[in-house]
Amino acid sequence: MSQQPIYIFNTLTRTKELFEPQTPGFVGMYVCGPTVYGDAHLGHAKSYTTFDVVVRYLRYLGLKVRYVQNITDVGHLTDDADEGEDKLAKQSRLERLEPMEVAEKYTNRYFEDMDRLGLLRPDITPRASGHIPEQIAMIETLIAKGHAYEANGNVYFDVTSDPNYGQLSGRRLDEAESGTRVATAGDKRHPADFALWKKADDSHLMKWPSPWGVGYPGWHIECSAMSTKYLGENFDIHGGGLENQFPHHECEIAQSTCAHGTEHPHPFVRYWMHNNMVTLEGQKMGKSLGNAISLRQFYDGSHKLLSRAWDPQVIRFFLLQSHYRSTTDFSEGALQAAENGFANLRTYLIDLHKAASQTNKTGDALPLAEIQSETEQAMNDDFNTAQAVARLFTRIKAARAACNSGKIPVNLDTFLSWTTRFLDEVLGILPDLSEASGSDSETVDGLMELILQLRREARQSKNWAVADQIRDKLTALGITVKDHPTGSSWSR
Ligand SMILES: Nc1ncnc2c1ncn2[C@@H]1O[C@H](COP(=O)(O)OP(=O)(O)OP(=O)(O)O)[C@@H](O)[C@H]1O
Numbered sequence: 043m044s045q046q047p048i049y050i051f052n053t054l055t056r057t058k059e060l061f062e063p064q065t066p067g068f069v070g071m072y073v074c075g076p077t078v079y080g081d082a083h084l085g086h087a088k089s090y091t092t093f094d095v096v097v098r099y100l101r102y103l104g105l106k107v108r109y110v111q112n113i114t115d116v117g118h119l120t121d122d123a124d125e126g127e128d129k130l131a132k133q134s135r136l137e138r139l140e141p142m143e144v145a146e147k148y149t150n151r152y153f154e155d156m157d158r159l160g161l162l163r164p165d166i167t168p169r170a171s172g173h174i175p176e177q178i179a180m181i182e183t184l185i186a187k188g189h190a191y192e193a194n195g196n197v198y199f200d201v202t203s204d205p206n207y208g209q210l211s212g213r214r215l216d217e218a219e220s221g222t223r224v225a226t227a228g229d230k231r232h233p234a235d236f237a238l239w240k241k242a243d244d245s246h247l248m249k250w251p252s253p254w255g256v257g258y259p260g261w262h263i264e265c266s267a268m269s270t271k272y273l274g275e276n277f278d279i280h281g282g283g284l285e286n287q288f289p290h291h292e293c294e295i296a297q298s299t300c301a302h303g304t305e306h307p308h309p310f311v312r313y314w315m316h317n318n319m320v321t322l323e324g325q326k327m328g329k330s331l332g333n334a335i336s337l338r339q340f341y342d343g344s345h346k347l348l349s350r351a352w353d354p355q356v357i358r359f360f361l362l363q364s365h366y367r368s369t370t371d372f373s374e375g376a377l378q379a380a381e382n383g384f385a386n387l388r389t390y391l392i393d394l395h396k397a398a399s400q401t402n403k404t405g406d407a408l409p410l411a412e413i414q415s416e417t418e419q420a421m422n423d424d425f426n427t428a429q430a431v432a433r434l435f436t437r438i439k440a441a442r443a444a445c446n447s448g449k450i451p452v453n454l455d456t457f458l459s460w461t462t463r464f465l466d467e468v469l470g471i472l473p474d475l476s477e478a479s480g481s482d483s484e485t486v487d488g489l490m491e492l493i494l495q496l497r498r499e500a501r502q503s504k505n506w507a508v509a510d511q512i513r514d515k516l517t518a519l520g521i522t523v524k525d526h527p528t529g530s531s532w533s534r
């Protein structure tokens with residue numbers, strides 16, 4: 043286990059900073075979850091795989107991590123400037139479902155897709171719609187402290203009341219003022235003011251009573267309210283995609299610091315981490331941009347840009363081969379290269395396992411401490427998975443070359459046990475090493491079908507002795523045969 047310092051690139055300061063958890067030994071981490079109105083795509087996979095590896099690595103180092111990732115099921119509008127329709131409401135119209143049905147459907151599908159990608163489930167998955175009272179309470183605090191105002195049933199955050207507004211994105215208010223993109227909409231006092239609560243008209247499906255009338259929360263307030271509820275007013279790491287830096291995270295900081303006060307040593311979040319984008323021909327991949335390839339389409343090869351299905355583990359391997367702060371431009375060629383690399387990794391590991399079962403291990407010892415340290419160093423340097431994977435790969439390849447030349451390292455067993463643990467526990471890319479397990483089980487299934495068929499025929503011709511003999515022999519082999527009115531089944 044590494045005793046070395048970890049450095050995290052903090053978007054807030056644009057530098058790599060020494061990671062010091064607020065409470066030694068414990069880490070609170072919040073990551074913006076998906077807006078559940080469609081299937082997760084490769085861009086989401088990059089974002090959530092990035093933070094999955096962060097959690098896994100910190101746990102590997104012995105830290106206790108509480109990982110909170112929300113589900114946005116209300117309030118995310120099709121337009122960032124507080125205009126447009128709610129993304130979920132729009133989808134519910136298209137699919138003729140209740141908005142909550144849409145949310146449930148895509149939440150379930152999201153987890154299924156991420157499970158296949160080997161992502162650990164968050165410790166808490168709060169839904170925005172399940173935390174309306176917390177959001178209302180926070181808005182009330184902001185109004186009481188003079189940071190928000192009500193106008194015609196809407197509540198807006200007053201950006202001019204926060205001298206630090208713009209600290210994350212580097213945007214200045216005078217720029218927003220002169221910008222033409224966001225005209226001051228109706229009730230807003232300043233074009234950069236953003237909605238905390240929106241008034242709902244009669245046709246609106248998701249709405250709640252509030253001190254300002256019936257309405258629904260703005261998108262940003264959910265993350266401030268839910269992160270505070272589960273991680274406290276100050277916590278260690280907040281993650282999300284780069285495009286969330288503005289407006290979403292800028293607004294989160296404004297809401298949380300203004301509601302809770304800025305006098306804390308580390309207001310709100312200590313380290314802001316942002317993953318870069320998955321692009322397709324240089325363009326951000328996005329549901330709303332219409333160029334998304336969903337994970338499901340990768341898994342079954344059904345998208346027109348794909349020539350075939352792709353193994354989820356290969357996708358994960360592909361994503362981890364670039365640093366999370368680099369863009370990942372998707373092409374099938376790049377995925378093919380990752381598949382080849384992953385297949386090589388598997389072959390090397392299978393060979394190493396075979397070599398490990400031999401008794402004549404007389405080759406030079408592998409420098410395990412050095413190998414561990416260089417791999418951990420890569421991870422300590424802002425979670426550089428690309429380098430960690432490359433270093434491990436080189437070491438595994440070299441160990442295999444030593445074995446092939448008849449010099450099986452004396453410490454091959456400990457080397458294998460650590461590398462497989464790291465690949466599995468931290469990177470989540472340990473290939474399936476059961477060499478012929480797939481075909482073996484297919485053969486057993488085929489043989490059992492044949493045996494049960496022969497037994498059926500024996501029973502049909504009332505040859506009970508043979509039928510019983512077959513069953514008893516199978517029982518002796520640990521296979522139980524059960525007879526039903528419609529046939530027989532087996533288990534072991
Ligand atoms: N192409 C991408 N590459 C990397 N991360 C992405 C990409 N697209 C979205 N993300 C990240 O995934 C997370 C969830 O995104 P969310 O579901 O809110 O996206 P969305 O805006 O609804 O959909 P989209 O961006 O696909 O139109 C966010 O942190 C977001 O930054």
Ligand SMILES: [Zn+2]
Nearest residue numbers: 074075265290
């Ligand atoms: Zn968020």
